[in-house]
Amino acid sequence: MTSLRVSNLVAGYGAVQVLHDVTIRVDDGETVVLLGTNGNGKSTLIKSIVGLVRSTAGSIVLEIDGAARDLRGMSPESIVSLGVAIVPEGRQLFPKLTVEENLLIGAYRPKARPDIDRNLAYCFETFPVLRERRRQLAGLMSGGEQQMLALARALMSSPKMLLIDEPSVGLAPIIVNRMIAKIRELKERYGLTVLMAEQNFTQAVKIADRGYIIVHGEIAHAGTAAELNDNDLIRRFYLGL
Amino acid sequence: MSPTAFLAAAAAVAVAVFVAATTVGNEYVYFAGYTVLQYIVLATAWNILGGYTGYVNFGSAGFFAIGAYTTVVIYKTLQLPLLVAIPLCGLTTAILGLGMGYLTLRLRGVFFAIATLAMAIVLHTLIVNWPFVGGARGVYIIRPRDVAFFDGYMQFLFAVMLALAVIAVWIARLVERSRLGRGLAAIRDDELAAECAGVPTLKLKLISTTLSGFLMGVAGAPFPYYVTYVDPNGAFNLAYAVNSIAMPLIGGMTSWAGPLIGAILLGTLQQVATVTISSALSLLIVGVLLVLFVTLAPNGLVGLFAALSQRRRHG
Numbered sequence: 001m002t003s004l005r006v007s008n009l010v011a012g013y014g015a016v017q018v019l020h021d022v023t024i025r026v027d028d029g030e031t032v033v034l035l036g037t038n039g040n041g042k043s044t045l046i047k048s049i050v051g052l053v054r055s056t057a058g059s060i061v062l063e064i065d066g067a068a069r070d071l072r073g074m075s076p077e078s079i080v081s082l083g084v085a086i087v088p089e090g091r092q093l094f095p096k097l098t099v100e101e102n103l104l105i106g107a108y109r110p111k112a113r114p115d116i117d118r119n120l121a122y123c124f125e126t127f128p129v130l131r132e133r134r135r136q137l138a139g140l141m142s143g144g145e146q147q148m149l150a151l152a153r154a155l156m157s158s159p160k161m162l163l164i165d166e167p168s169v170g171l172a173p174i175i176v177n178r179m180i181a182k183i184r185e186l187k188e189r190y191g192l193t194v195l196m197a198e199q200n201f202t203q204a205v206k207i208a209d210r211g212y213i214i215v216h217g218e219i220a221h222a223g224t225a226a227e228l229n230d231n232d233l234i235r236r237f238y239l240g241l
Numbered sequence: 242m243s244p245t246a247f248l249a250a251a252a253a254v255a256v257a258v259f260v261a262a263t264t265v266g267n268e269y270v271y272f273a274g275y276t277v278l279q280y281i282v283l284a285t286a287w288n289i290l291g292g293y294t295g296y297v298n299f300g301s302a303g304f305f306a307i308g309a310y311t312t313v314v315i316y317k318t319l320q321l322p323l324l325v326a327i328p329l330c331g332l333t334t335a336i337l338g339l340g341m342g343y344l345t346l347r348l349r350g351v352f353f354a355i356a357t358l359a360m361a362i363v364l365h366t367l368i369v370n371w372p373f374v375g376g377a378r379g380v381y382i383i384r385p386r387d388v389a390f391f392d393g394y395m396q397f398l399f400a401v402m403l404a405l406a407v408i409a410v411w412i413a414r415l416v417e418r419s420r421l422g423r424g425l426a427a428i429r430d431d432e433l434a435a436e437c438a439g440v441p442t443l444k445l446k447l448i449s450t451t452l453s454g455f456l457m458g459v460a461g462a463p464f465p466y467y468v469t470y471v472d473p474n475g476a477f478n479l480a481y482a483v484n485s486i487a488m489p490l491i492g493g494m495t496s497w498a499g500p501l502i503g504a505i506l507l508g509t510l511q512q513v514a515t516v517t518i519s520s521a522l523s524l525l526i527v528g529v530l531l532v533l534f535v536t537l538a539p540n541g542l543v544g545l546f547a548a549l550s551q552r553r554r555h556g
Contacts, residue, residue: 052433
């Protein structure tokens with residue numbers, strides 16, 4: 001069982017408070033999307049969950065392998081070692097290392113080390129372009145290939161939960177389509193629980209079970225994918241119509 | 242090549258160098274060769290933190306001097322033989338490196354470099370004000386009259402430094418090709434991304450400062466026996482700090498071969514310049530070469546060779 005419960009979270013940068021009393025949950029095996037336009041706090045929420053932004057109040061409880069713990073105050077590295085993989089915004093690859101080195105660094109977590117060969121083979125099978133480019137520097141690949149590498153690197157840690165921050169940033173629409181399909185494929189293959197922040201409403205809702213709309217750092221609406229799809233609220237809060 | 246095979250090959254090269262040096266039949270060869278070898282150890286040590294991890298240490302002279310002064314302390318108290326003193330010197334500077342890491346690793350880039358420079362100055366001041374090790378006046382070390390198996394003490398020191406150089410390069414290569422090395426490379430490339438990928442960045446950086454500190458202390462350990470008179474200005478000489486940065490930079494910072502090539506090239510050039518022109522000129526050479534390499538070959542000689550051979554392969 002893997003689940004994440006964020007309760008009454010308050011976070012921000014210095015004097016600027018970005019998240020006000022945010023409560024969300026991700027249940028076992030679900031794909032949950034955080035929707036919202038720029039500057040509403042999607043990335044801040046993901047960053048507070050993984051320890052890149054310090055939250056000032058509330059709780060972030062991760063239940064994994066039957067143990068529950070509060071992630072607040074933990075470093076990203078120790079959160080990864082619990083079994084949470086992060087695909088950061090803007091991909092955050094190691095541009096001067098090769099594709100293969102990037103992937104191997106993804107398997108730094110002690111628990112992932114015995115599975116390195118299997119995971120690597122699977123990554124190459126799922127993303128054949130990475131096999132072709134394994135000796136190439138990651139920084140020399142196209143944006144779409146880099147995003148695939150970021151996703152593959154996250155999977156190298158044999159995660160139970162995947163946190164993805166804006167997978168569509170800077171990608172052509174057709175590539176976004178392919179990325180979203182890949183995320184679904186990987187989720188099913190690994191039995192992952194996924195939390196994804198995304199601006200691209202139509203693409204994100206395609207694979208989501210549920211979603212939250214975040215407006216000015218507050219959850220403005222929560223609902224299932226079907227509800228989100230034809231809800232008047234979406235037009236008001238999200239599309240601004 | 243497996244690590245053991247590499248160690249054997251390096252040892253074979255070292256033996257060949259030693260035999261070649263004995264055939265010259267001049268004590269000065271050992272004297273000059275020692276300096277070059279010392280720089281191999283120092284540059285390799287610097288490169289573990291500076292090249293592999295991406296943290297520029299300006300305080301190499303501090304580590305080197307503390308290694309040398311640990312030998313002085315051992316000489317004045319326990320009077321252990323040099324070969325026993327060397328690992329103890331390394332241990333002292335390893336602890337120093339660990340402490341420096343804990344205090345300064347939250348700083349990045351130029352701020353880290355300034356902190357290391359400041360640390361070297363603090364250590365210099367401490368030594369100047371410690372009469373037991375000679376204070377500002379310095380201290381004399383009397384070499385043992387003779388040493389078993391070797392033809393004179395200078396030849397022995399040369400052999401010791403040769404062995405230390407082999408060990409240092411071997412360790413650097415081992416680190417470079419291990420999971421540790423990959424983690425350090427990730428930190429160098431993008432520390433935040435490394436953290437997000439699950440690399441225990443603080444732990445790896447501390448291992449890096451400790452290991453780098455250890456080898457720097459080892460490089461300085463035989464120094465008092467080499468010069469027989471140690472004073473703070475000699476041991477904390479800026480030349481050590483500058484050279485240990487310049488040599489990996491000129492050779493190439495991402496592989497073990499870089500600091501080795503840089504130290505041999507620059508070290509030899511400095512020795513030649515010292516003899517033929519003047520000792521003051523040797524640092525000038527470093528400066529000029531540094532400027533040339535930073536502008537023309539920012540990845541050092543190793544990077545330059547790699548680029549050239551790639552160009553040839555692609556026609």
